[in-house]
Amino acid sequence: MNKLPHHKRAQILAMLVEGSSMRSISRVADVSIxxxxxxxxxxxxxxxxxxxxxxxxxxxxxxQCDEIWSFCYAKQKNVAKADNAPVGAGDVWTWTALDADSKMILSFYVGDRSGQSAMVLMDDLRARLANRVQLTTDGHKAYLEAVEGAFGGDVDYAQLVKLYGDAPEAFKGRYSPAECVGIRKSRIEGNPDGKHVSTSYVERQNLTMRMSMRRFTWLTNGFSKKLDNHIYALALYIVHYNFCRVHKSLKVSPAMAAGVSDTLWSFDNILDRVDTNEATKRPAKRGAYKKRQPAA
Structure with a gap:
């Protein structure tokens, strides 16, 4: 079986986590889409x-926890009239849980904005923590039942609700957000420290995520066409962010700051797992090969 050289595969992965589109990578790396x-x-x-x-x-x-919006194949309002919309088409929400000190993404989930998605995130987050934490979310009501179900009383939980006013007339337009005029902090469970009730770090991480993946960029044609590939791109970004990328303020990777890793990873670590997975796959029977469909 033909296989790309190691450095070529590392180059493609590097471009994927730096916001390049699939077709631009194909052109630069001189490989097929x-x-x-x-x-x-x-x-x-x-x-x-x-x-x-x-x-x-x-x-x-x-x-800190938050959600970030994107869409797959078509925006939710256009799915009904879209041609051959696949399963998973429409609005897609990425839920993340971030350690405010190490800046490490501890847990993530791709789904809708329902209470069920919130429960999946919180159950997964709870399973990855070794101790009691202070937890902050926005005012989305889905978090209330999800946090209670996952943590019970073993958490110091508060919500930070942003209060928005009307956008000034000079800035009103289709993509102009309303002005944030204040915040309200609400204790939900335990004894959270009011000084640390914040979602600033996870919201900043949302910006990094949107800038680092073409699929999240506003007003482009680089959006995901398949939900599975959207999830794969997100997983690649998160492992690279946690383990391979030096955080500017911490001077180490988030995983090193969190004590999860002793060394800075590279794409070699990811490609080693790719090769291991490939080696353990059972070869397909002759004539049973199913060609992958090209997708963005």
């Missing part, structure tokens, strides 16, 4: 495994 897609799928599967196995028993003190 199907090759880029297959490497994304293989690396995404490897990163899902690495995150699940490695981010365990994390000692943290302050955790």
């Amino acid at each position: 199907n090759t880029v897609t297959k490497l994304l799928i293989d690396a995404g599967e490897a990163c899902l495994q690495l995150h699940d196995e490695t981010v365990r028993e994390v000692t943290a003190s302050r955790v």
Whole structure:
């Protein structure tokens, strides 16, 4: 089987986590779009495994949670009239839980904005923590039942609700947000420290995420066409952010700051898992090969 050189695969992964589109990567790396897609799928599967196995028993003190919007194939309002919309088409919400001290993404989940998605995130977050934490979310009501179900009374939980006023006339327009005129902090469970009731770090991480993946960029045609590939791209980004990227203020990777890793990873670690997975796959029977469909 033909296989790309190691440095070429590392180059493609580097471009994927730096906001390049699939087709631009295909042109720069001089490979087919199907090759880029297959490497994304293989690396995404490897990163899902690495995150699940490695981010365990994390000692943290302050955790912030938030959701970030994107869409797959078409925006939710356009799915009904879209041609051949696949399963998973429409609005997609990425839920994240971030350690405010190490800036490590502890848990993430891709779904809708329902209470069920909030429960999945909180159950997963609870399973990855080694101690009681102070937890802050926004005012989304789905968090209330989810946090209670996952943590019970073993958490110091508060919500930070932003209060918005009307946008000034000079700034009113289709993409102009309303002005934030204040915040309200509400204690929900335990004894959270009011000084640390904040979602600033996780919201800043949302910006980094949106800038680092073409699929999250506003007003482009780089949005995801398949939900699975959206999840794979997200998994690759998160493992790279946690383990391979030096945080500017911490001078180490978030995983090192959290005590999860002793060394700074590189794409070699991801590609090693990709190769291991490939070696353990059972070869398909002759004539049973199913060609992958190209996707963005």
